[in-house]
Amino acid sequence: MSSTMKLMLFSFFTILSFQTVFSVTPLIVQHPLDPLTEQEITLVQTIVLRKYPTSRNTLTFHYVGLDDPDKAAILKWQQSPKLVKIDRKSFVIAIINSQSHEILINLKAKVIVSDNIHKGNGFPTLSVEEQGQVIELPLKYGPFIASVNKRGLNLSEVVCSTFSIGWYGEAKSKRSLRVECFLKEDTANIYVRPINGITILVDLEKMKIVEYHDTEIEPVPTANNTEYRASRQRPPFGPKQHSLTSHQPQGPGFQINGHSVSWANWKFHIGFDVRAGVIISLASIYDLEKHKSRRVLYRGYISELFVPYQDPSEDWYYKTFFDAGEFGFGQSMVPLIPNLDCPPNAQFLDAHFAQADGTPTTLNNAFCVFEQYGNIMWRHTETGIPNENIVETRTEVNLIVRSIVTVGNYDNILDWEFKASGSIKLGIALSGILEIKAVGIKHKSEIKKEQHGSLVSANSIGVYHDHFYIYHLDLDIDGEYNSFEKTNLKTVKVTDGSSKRKSYWTIETETAKTESDGKIKIGTSPTEFAVVNPNKQSSTGNDVGYRLIPGPAVHPLLTEDDYPQIRGAFTNNNVWVTPYNRTEKWAGGLYVDQSRGEDTLAVWTKRNRDIKNKDIVLWHVVGIHHVPTQEDYPIMPLLSTGFELRPANFFERNPVLKTLSPKDVQWPGCPK
């Protein structure tokens, strides 16, 4: 979904969470994958505005990020960080005089390396600030004011929100947004109080309303029972939850140095990108037996989130959002609340990004890092050896990197969970608020025609929709050259009387040769998926690897020729494998707003490139079909999915065989 009005909040949030900082902070040793600093963002602004002064140009920044160095350079740097120098570069997308410029800047040399104009379809990520301008337009627009009055509503209680418009076959596209408005009267929960029946289209170039219709009046659902703030609710509260206080007497088990994290046997880098949000890079794990750190993941992040709604009517058909590419996962991250969004033992990192005018802004508490306790790592009770009492249990501490991306109504709680056993678990949990369609129906018995959603409260339809997340997972298992293996579990019939069994299953492993072999719809047959290094074997001759252990598989239900599905064609498979290509980052394309599906993963892979024993990238689509229920209203308890990357013959044996449970300790914090 959409709706962002952060600009308007800047004054307010300055104190709370955003800070516009210009001062120079002390230089710390920088990792070449560190996100742009505030100073670097300011430098980008200066360099671009020097070439395109605003006195003679209209210019807005839509993407300012690190131009990530070549992998080869990073890997060399990693080996000799003191010897190898990598120039910091920034990649910028700015709309300058109505054209999308792709500007590459060398921050060390302080020069523009290249400046190309994007000629194709699609527009860059929307800026927070232009959306902030857009939502003010209806409130000063006569026909809208008339519509509000006609409905007997109070204009001062109306707030509006922006919605990307998608592409539905038009030959010409203009940068535009739809606007919908809501009533905030007596509730913070605007999404459940839509003012329906009004169509507003804003031309972003002209920054004015260019289309306006007021077709039908459905009552705005009441504010009753919609408020979720405790401060605005009346008792009784409940059920009651008891408190727990905790302490780590040895301190946390992890260290954060700049953006580099080391914990237990893991080392990795936490990056930030205004579009991708969290980027985990250079994750490697120390092998206690081989006495060395071994590479697992070069880079991982969520490349796109596609949220198509399933109501084809005039007010809803276009709602097929690409939350990362259109709204920016990074700029939609919200400040994490200590002790609530993350437990008391969490540490926090800030993030910086450029505003539309190029000025840096700070998002405090953008990520948190914490250790999670309470699970079993492995165990066994052995009752089979006479006169011996054998029980061994190891408890587990995991490390979680969390961020929360709130694009309008929905909050995406995104976890990277590292386990000492070598697994990386990717957790997605959804909370927040449903998009509600207002209807003149209070009871299911009144429904006479398809409503495209569930009646979650009187006058409130929770419209059907999907959440499709695609992860970019550039695994480098013990090196860049990897292969993707599908291991099919196949029934074998015994017909020759050689066994009393009539059947059994065995495995058949196939190495994907080209990209078409790497396209997989999960769930059609029992298969295990792994990225292996065919050049490195364990002592028993198994290729070292990591398995992808998927969660419940979800497949798109739109027809492949439907416009949103052409744009979101990367959801056609749950797994894709591509050769590493620095430019193939965004599964829905670099310019997703009003894209036409010409630059998606589905298009790239048509070349059917070789992927066997190459530097490959695994893409994984996970998701949820969402048929809302009343419990999702007015705010939704967490709905979760996820998957696991799990070592498979990567280690010679269980890598936590010799990991001890943390010692039982008593609270040491009492004054003597």
Place this chain on the structure above:
Amino acid sequence: MSSTMKLMLFSFFTILSFQTVFSVTPLIVQHPLDPLTEQEITLVQTIVLRKYPTSRNTLTFHYVGLDDPDKAAILKWQQSPKLVKIDRKSFVIAIINSQSHEILINLKAKVIVSDNIHKGNGFPTLSVEEQGQVIELPLKYGPFIASVNKRGLNLSEVVCSTFSIGWYGEAKSKRSLRVECFLKEDTANIYVRPINGITILVDLEKMKIVEYHDTEIEPVPTANNTEYRASRQRPPFGPKQHSLTSHQPQGPGFQINGHSVSWANWKFHIGFDVRAGVIISLASIYDLEKHKSRRVLYRGYISELFVPYQDPSEDWYYKTFFDAGEFGFGQSMVPLIPNLDCPPNAQFLDAHFAQADGTPTTLNNAFCVFEQYGNIMWRHTETGIPNENIVETRTEVNLIVRSIVTVGNYDNILDWEFKASGSIKLGIALSGILEIKAVGIKHKSEIKKEQHGSLVSANSIGVYHDHFYIYHLDLDIDGEYNSFEKTNLKTVKVTDGSSKRKSYWTIETETAKTESDGKIKIGTSPTEFAVVNPNKQSSTGNDVGYRLIPGPAVHPLLTEDDYPQIRGAFTNNNVWVTPYNRTEKWAGGLYVDQSRGEDTLAVWTKRNRDIKNKDIVLWHVVGIHHVPTQEDYPIMPLLSTGFELRPANFFERNPVLKTLSPKDVQWPGCPK
């Protein structure tokens, strides 16, 4: 898997975890679903032995449990516990003079109500004690001693283990077990040191070896790197995990009264059965808006666990275990280790069951109950309302009931997780040890023929297998009369030009009329499953219900006519729905040892009974296909699966809307 030698451990465990108790403990008010007490077990023993004195009969007890009262009686009792009296009864299966007797005893009247002889196929659950006798036999058997000597092994380092033999079409069955032996020299990890090539069949009636072959000699894999006990390992240990200490200043949020638990908005009963293990009954949740407790689950437990191995060779084909029915989930539960198997804030409950001679024994710390912290319950950051700073996050406390069932090599960590939001999450995690086949192969390159498993270490094949758990879930959503609904998500093509979209999806809900409608292979199409009460609607007219949210679906790969699959036919579907029938408890049949599949869920449902608006039971199969990796060796880090029962229009709205996060507190334990 198999292997149980608990008898031999009794002397040892007496101090640690088992206690044979004869004293009378003070009477507490009993719940009619409470498991049999020690006194009641002793009474059963007395009554049965009075009729069948051992002076004139050979008699062994194979099941002694509560004969659970009719549901109607329980529900009446629940309404007026002081007025309604329910006689305690015990159901007993004993083998008396080679016949399986089903004896029903009225414990109040102290009389045998009925005593029937089982005429059909299959045998009762194996007793711990007879398995203890069986594993001693080879050690005194000349040909086996010769085989051990021939291999140059030390007999005093040999331990044996029992394996149920299944059924492979034989017309006549005798109660028998296969025995395999292992080397415990230099390791506690016997399962990875099998002495292969020896076939031993024991007749349980005669309690003697009736078949013995020594066919081929494969080397026993070495003990190197197989030990998992920290006390027997050499440094370096690692990676290091930091400690965390915690405290609940208000005490735990739950109360346990006898076997009844109340926590937050939930109340339920924890039962125990020697065959099923944990039974959760009468789970109901308090509805803050309706001001009443509402029924959700009448009874839930794991009805069977089917573990077929996938090696058809003479030494392995028969390994197709039914861990609940053959070995007893309850009698295979292990004492939970405080602070390791359960966190420091856990409380523990004991369990009692009858030994083969009818004497009660106590399993200490059979279950634990604890609160788990650290997750988000729901949240939203609202950036869309100008000049307002709106962030609400509620943290979540969940209640977990844990037990661990160790049947030989594998440890099943079984969690019931209750959420204040109304969800019940069922967690299954596997740890323990692989069953290993010894082979003369040290490297994959030496493999010339199918080995039916992964080379997880030199000379060690981890044989392919499955774990299929079937849950019996007698949901009573707001009453007994419920229906099962399948909601299919279907693509609709737009061909009339009524929308700019070419497609969307909508739902089609079908109510299952008969049992055949309730048979579902999950994953073939996008479907939501719910048990609803068609007689109770929400204020907006939705049937109140609970959804089944499955984990990754697993389907059997054996052919349907294969003997193990006939016996385990309940795995043919992931979902089955039956009308409540007090006798239909065990999905693989009441007599599973050497069963012939005549009494399975697949057979019962052939009657195709009505299930619409009836008292229905939901059965759910979850599982894991296990292709072992080296990391699973010598002991396996947790491998997890599970599913969720989630309210769906059961509540008018989010039931934790007015639940507050636990208060932040400081440790209060310092002396003043």
